[in-house]
Amino acid sequence: MMPATSGAIAALDAGSAPASDAVGAIGGILDRPPALAESILRSGTRLTQRWGHGAFHASLPGMDSHVIMTYYGAAQDSSWRQGSRRMSARTRPGSITLIPEGQDGRWDVEGPIEVSHVYLSDARLQSAAEALAQKGRAELIGRICFEDPACSRILELLSQEAARGDTASSLFVEQAIDLLCTQLLRAHSSEGAAEPPVIRKGLADWQVRRVTAYMQEFIDNEIRLDELAGLVSLSRFHFCTAFRLATGQTPHEWLTALRISEARRLLAQPDMPVTNIALAVGYQTPSAFASSFRRLTGMTPSAFRRGL
Template sequence: MLTVESRPHNYVDPALGETLLALPLTVENDCSWTWHINGRSVTQRVSVGRMLVVPPDLRSVWEVDGARTMLTLCIPNASFRSILGDLSPKAIRTALWNLSSDTWEDEFVEGAMKQLWNCCSGNQFLNAHLSDGIITAIVAYLLKRAGGPDSSTAPVSMPAWRMRQVRCYVEGHLSETINVEDLARAAGLSARQFFRAFREQTGETPHRWLAGIRLETAKDMLARSDERLSEIAEACGFANQSHLSSTFKLMTGVTPSQWRSLGGINRSD
């Protein structure tokens, strides 16, 4: 990230493997700029706060007729893909192409850019962590603004970190009613995206998987404690003791009491 103070000039930027986000901080009166990118030519007045994205891997030609100070963020393709993971578009250049047709204002991105610059110029230990979070937010925001894959029809996946978030949520709310919408929120996806991605990843529906988690937890409690069936049913999110017993026998072929006896815990429920 850098700030650039420039006078009127013409220049050529070669095609580089990085996305350029340029934010005007100060502008001389009646300053305009013209950019030519991949056959597209645009001329506009330069205005403070109206930023522009130059997609990666594209040569650009510029004509600027006034003085200006720019805050510029360069995001390498490798960083872009590392941040977005499986959601990263195959062709970043194509995904961000719409953002090079016009300048635009956005308080969130402008504030994020300035905060990132403050982090870069400081030496506090936490600045590095804050910078990572800001860059992640900017990358995701750019893709969303460009119309990237955030709709319910976009392909998504359930990587290990998402599964961990879902599992952690379930373990913390097992005694409660949990629906697909709850699991989707834990994964950071829409309910439709989550259901499709989860089934593709695990080979089973979220409902069946959740029932399995409840059952396995009940088994563990039966084997390791002498709690009553009604208490175990409540802790594991079953409607009542009868619900636990019927589900348990359906899935294992034995009743909870029989399973507990076979597990070596002698207690009458």
């Protein structure tokens, strides 16, 4: 999990650059902007309908609100990096990503992906903390694809209400935002979280890069765990544990994601048969390739090619 920001870096400290508008900052790195609901909620909080967008690989500045999102449909690789700190995971229904106000970093998220967002003002969060009689300022902990079915379900309900706009819907949305704040404070704040934020240990960045480069170089071959562990002088057991701690994925999951990424690139070449692509990325049969491709992208290789 990502470390808690200190009061959005103490409101970004006096004299530092002002926080960026969250909706504008996120919209600026996506191929489709957030599908915002028209209404602006109490304390300036905004929410979106459920919508889809493509992959993005870009840095986000510190933003002026807390951004909470949940996921629908096929899982995708997602990673965040800030200096030497990094987190990687896979998007999946029932999980949330939480970017606290003021937290910057580099994001790499594969697509296509389906999401809904809430842009929660810090004033609204602090008001909820006061109502819960929490002492001091509430500080949220950064999360990436973190399992929280309660938060995820609230976000899903909010996305369904985003397009309505009638009086009953407005009342429901305001109460649901209060409920979301309560869950965030209970499970994702420095005071309320059951466990304090920890720094994950595992392979060093250079070791992950070495393993990844080896996988890419021999992507059309069968790659064994012993080979990968030997690259960083670890036993198979310790390598698997360290790799997962460093990346949030098993070596097999990481290799599969690399193979499917390369397959996407090759599918853009219309004259290359799908069978040849399967062999080129390490699958012995077209059926095994199609199954793996569909599991990660939600579509068959042929359907993906037709959509290009």
